[in-house]
Amino acid sequence: MTTLAAIRPDSVNFPLFLHVLGAMILVGGLTASAGLVGFARDEARLLRFGYWSLVAVSLPGWILMRVGAEWVYSREGWDDLPSGFDYPTWLDLGRIVADAGGVVLLVSLIVGAVGLRRLGQGKGTRLLRVTLILSVLLLVAYVVAVWAMAGKPS
Amino acid sequence: MSLDDWVLALHVVSAFALVAGLVFFWVLVVAVRKADTPEETLRLGAPNQLAGACVGIGAVGTLALGLWLAFSVGNYSVWDGWIVAALVLWVVAMALGSRTNAAFSQGAKKAQELRAAGQNAPSAELLALNRTASGVALQALTSLAVLLALLDMIFKPGA
Numbered sequence: 001m002t003t004l005a006a007i008r009p010d011s012v013n014f015p016l017f018l019h020v021l022g023a024m025i026l027v028g029g030l031t032a033s034a035g036l037v038g039f040a041r042d043e044a045r046l047l048r049f050g051y052w053s054l055v056a057v058s059l060p061g062w063i064l065m066r067v068g069a070e071w072v073y074s075r076e077g078w079d080d081l082p083s084g085f086d087y088p089t090w091l092d093l094g095r096i097v098a099d100a101g102g103v104v105l106l107v108s109l110i111v112g113a114v115g116l117r118r119l120g121q122g123k124g125t126r127l128l129r130v131t132l133i134l135s136v137l138l139l140v141a142y143v144v145a146v147w148a149m150a151g152k153p154s
Numbered sequence: 155m156s157l158d159d160w161v162l163a164l165h166v167v168s169a170f171a172l173v174a175g176l177v178f179f180w181v182l183v184v185a186v187r188k189a190d191t192p193e194e195t196l197r198l199g200a201p202n203q204l205a206g207a208c209v210g211i212g213a214v215g216t217l218a219l220g221l222w223l224a225f226s227v228g229n230y231s232v233w234d235g236w237i238v239a240a241l242v243l244w245v246v247a248m249a250l251g252s253r254t255n256a257a258f259s260q261g262a263k264k265a266q267e268l269r270a271a272g273q274n275a276p277s278a279e280l281l282a283l284n285r286t287a288s289g290v291a292l293q294a295l296t297s298l299a300v301l302l303a304l305l306d307m308i309f310k311p312g313a
Binding site for chain 1 (some may be wrong): 155
């Protein structure tokens with residue numbers, strides 16, 4: 001695998017950089033959101049910052065990661081392979097986690113937006129706590145995906 | 155997966171922890187800009203420690219596992235230009251990060267002093283310390299060093 005990495009075509013480097021940078025920003029936003037909401041103890045200001053970390057950091061990170069991934073996929077010729085080709089596990093895992101994670105992130109953003117609205121109306125912080133759980137779940141999934149994409153089992 | 159594959163995977167996970175901590179610090183830099191009371195300032199202490207832990211784990215992991223790979227993988231040598239560049243950037247990022255931490259710690263120290271004196275009202279002096287321009291500049295330089303290290307790791311110039 002390391003040998004393969006060493007002979008990676010130069011044309012893949014920039015898309016790969018965008019993919020990795022986006023993924024790092026995504027993970028950073030999720031960590032910040034989980035950390036702020038987790039330590040907020042019902043303080044509205046920290047809960048708001050936790051939610052906005054998802055909106056302003058994680059979401060752009062996810063978009064950059066996903067655009068970079070498609071670019072790498074195309075540059076490496078994965079999209080030229082015949083149907084029925086047995087794709088490596090790390091690639092399948094990365095795609096599934098990225099796409100399913102995007103859906104969970106979207107759900108988290110919607111739930112958090114409703115939670116912020118309820119917070120403003122004095123109706124509690126339960127929904128914002130849900131975003132904390134979703135952020136932690138996403139973090140675990142993305143760490144597994146990073147491990148798989150970097151170590152390339154199979 | 156071979157041992158080197160595992161080490162590479164954990165090296166990359168460490169890099170993610172390092173950058174995640176750095177991104178978290180950026181969120182805290184923005185959050186503390188509106189904190190003008192001791193309570194609001196000190197509330198960010200626990201998240202700050204978590205961000206610091208991410209950076210610490212990431213920094214140690216990237217360095218230790220990166221050096222392992224440099225010595226273990228046949229294609230690479232620790233004296234390769236891109237590896238030397240990465241090591242230099244790591245040292246620069248850590249030095250800048252340490253100074254960034256010192257710049258933002260002044261606000262936290264002031265907040266502790268004010269609270270110990272029983273002053274919990276908004277303070278213009280505390281707000282000014284929390285909005286430290288040099289701290290923001292140092293954080294930007296730290297981020298730039300880490301970004302250059304990431305570019306170096308992916309492009310591997312000269313490899």
